[in-house]
Amino acid sequence: METTAEEQLIGPLLLARGTIDRSSALRADGRWLEQAWSDPTTRVLVIDDGHTLVRRVGDEVRAVLYAPADAPPGPRYLLGVEDGIAYFAVAAPLPGVPKGEVNGRVTFAMKLGDTPDGKPVAAGLRQVGGLLGDRDAGLLVYAVAIEAWHATHEHCPRCGARTEIQAGGHIRVCPQDASQHFPRVDPAVIMLVRDERDRCLLARGPQWPKGRLSILAGFVEPGESLEHAVVREVAEEVGITVANPRYLGSQPWPFPRSLMLGFFADAVTTTLRLDGEEIAEARWFSREELLEALQSGEVRLPPPVSIARRLVETWYGGHLSGDW
Structure with missing residues (x-):
């Protein structure tokens, strides 16, 4: 099962850019962990319900990292080591953020633009994952995922x-x-289905507003291969048969614990029969039809931070506008 030249992903998967060594061999070494925590060069990312503090520095957005002595108390998790520096996450209220304000950061991009350089702002992965550099994006994805697991286990x-x-x-x-x-970690397949006319299938769930479309996705069931999950999920959600699933890449999606595994698949049938509980609308689009719908505002695509957006743009052959 190989991808063709035109099926190489366009652009990076923005939540799969981590650079640090996870240093799993050090996790069981209690003495090393204490020494690392006592080292003033160690850096700590504070995480609170999937959010952290970031700041704008010129044209860059960076995570706010603390020395251990300056970090708030809370459960701490080793994230890894890079260039001799240890990185931890601490699950605690964000310093300087009033209680109840963290979950209200829905206008982060606008707020960041209005914020002076260096002033910390609370943000989540959906808002800032694509703006951070490779190291900080990887740290935040890791911290969000491990915090969510601890909170529910x-x-x-x-x-x-x-x-x-x-x-x-x-x-x-x-x-x-x-x-x-x-x-x-919960594996989930996400697939762009294309028909013999090279049209792309987009759909939305009933919980989404009209016009907000994406590609199909679903969780892998016990004892099931990824390829079988692609075929089954498409048949269940829109009633069509697909073949030749082709893997393109994967990206963590810690909301709260998914690993998204991206595929292309070929439609054998094209008549749609929607599962009304999971799918409220589904449509076939040519490239011209999708571009026109995006330009008119009739359709909005998932944000660039998602693998869904990358798969649609790979099929289209270039970057598109029209975020959620």
Whole structure:
């Protein structure tokens, strides 16, 4: 199963750009972890419900990183090492952000533009993931994912006892039965379906407003291959048969714990029969029709930070405007 030359992804997958060494061998070394935390060169990313602080520095957007002595108290997780510097995340309220303000950052891009250089602003991955540099984007994706796992896995699924954090935040251990529990990742396929006329299929769920379209996606079921998941999900959601699924790339999507696996697939049938619970609208688009719909405002695409946008642009053959 190979991609053709015209099916090489356009542009980077913006949430798959991490640069640090995750240094998994160091997680179980308690002495090293304490020494690293005591090192003033260590840097700490504070994470609160999927948000962190960023600041504008000239034309760049950077994550606000603290020395350990300046970081607020809270559970800490080793993110890795780069150029001899250790990076941790701490789950705690963001310094200087009033309670209740973190989840209200829906106008981040506008606020950042109005903010003087150097002033910290609270932001989430959807808002800032594509603006950060490679290192900081990778740190934030990692921190968001591991914070979300800890927040929902505080108790042992066997006996209900409160588990303890070990291995630099990468294991929770039950004090009652000694069972170990590891961060969970949910694989999901996301596929751009194209027909024999090279039209692209776009759809929206009933929870989305009219005009907000994307490609199809769904979780992989137990005992199922990725390719079978592509075929099954398309048939379930829009009632068409696809063949020849071709893998193009993957990207973490920690909302809260997905790993998106991107595919192209060829439609064998084209008559749509929608699953009304999951799909409210689905349409075939030629490149010309999609461009016209975007320019008129009739259609809006997922943001560039998503793998869905990259797959649509790869099919189209260039970058497009019209974000959600």
